[in-house]
Amino acid sequence: MKIIGFPVDVSRSQDGRIVRGLRTRKALIQATLDLIQAGDVEPTSAAIATIAGVSSRALFQHFTSLADLYAAAFDLAVSRAFDGNRPIDAAAPLASRIELLVADRAQLFEEWLPVWHFAERVRSVAPAVGSGVVQLRRLLRERLAGWFEAELSNLDAGAHDLVLDSLDLAFGLDSWMNMREQLRLSPVHASRTWRFTAQAIVLQALTAPHQPVAAA
Template identity: 65%
Template sequence: MRIVGFPLDVSNIHDERIINGQSIRRSLIQATLDLVQTGDAEPSAGAVAVIAGLSSRTLAQHFPNLSDLYTAAFELAVSRAFGADRPVDPAAPLANRITWLVTDRVRLFEEWLPLWSFADRVRGMAPAIGVGVARLRELLRQRLTVWFAAELEALDPEARLAGLDSLDRAFGLDSWMNLRERQRLSPMRASKTWRFTAETIVQQALAGSPRASTAA
């Protein structure tokens, strides 16, 4: 996903005005994310300016609309969280891959709890964030096809789609949010519950796969 807040590579630019401008934008975007991480689901312009050590006037010069700042902050968070894929060994036992994926996503989704609340709160005033959320969901879904490529490829097209839908529900952000925010489980208990549920769903979703049958 393109990072709105960092549109230029300034490594070969010597114009101090451009360099300073990009530095200010970075500070404002980072200040927004810092506030979001503390639980502020809709940071005000004044709060962002204070955290960044800048004036509200400076913020307005770089981000005339708060929606642009919110979008830039969200896209930066996505780029940091999903910029690098964890290598997946397709030959590893299915049980191992389930464990690794649950571990990875527990860490990631726990970090994303305040960011998800932020996105849900401001997507009405920043439509681009709504688009970004949809892309994020698609990215998470696509990565499942990598983690479980061998099992999914062994299924016929209809079963493959149904299996991927089940995996997406099992390992999706909504599943983690349900355990943590609706059921109010602790991170440790939620992690254990999630893994048990995911293992059960995976075995059912990939029941037609020879590898899954062997792993079971």
């Protein structure tokens, strides 16, 4: 999956200024994403304007600051990569769901690495990107809860939260980043490691009886 294209249809507008404005905005956001995908973790206004084929002045006519443009690019990237409404086959066997989860997230997170580096770099100068990261983490956690709803629903409240926290830790973006960049595993090796973790630990956590968790 490439982060390309743009989900705004201006073909029916009769106002030439609106059409040109939206196209310029589209070009600026797309240029930002193109630079991010190419490894630029903090694209400059000059670089973005050059790739978009517009002047730096035009950039700041559409975005009051680079932070606003960064936030728009991040939001668009999230909307394309992470579909919160994607259906989950909760009736599938647990082993099948684990396999699908590993395959899905390995591919997704590998493609997302450049955007993640960008988000980590600019979140201090673009607070909206930092907020977007928090929302993305929440979305990924909610997806995990839905993925394993059948098993989690059988646990008491304490065990439910403990297991979901463990799943979130094991299958979050940080886990993939650690395997790829700290351990320097290949995408294939990292996927196998995830699968082993799921089969050896997660499967047991979701099927074994749990004792009530004492309050901290």
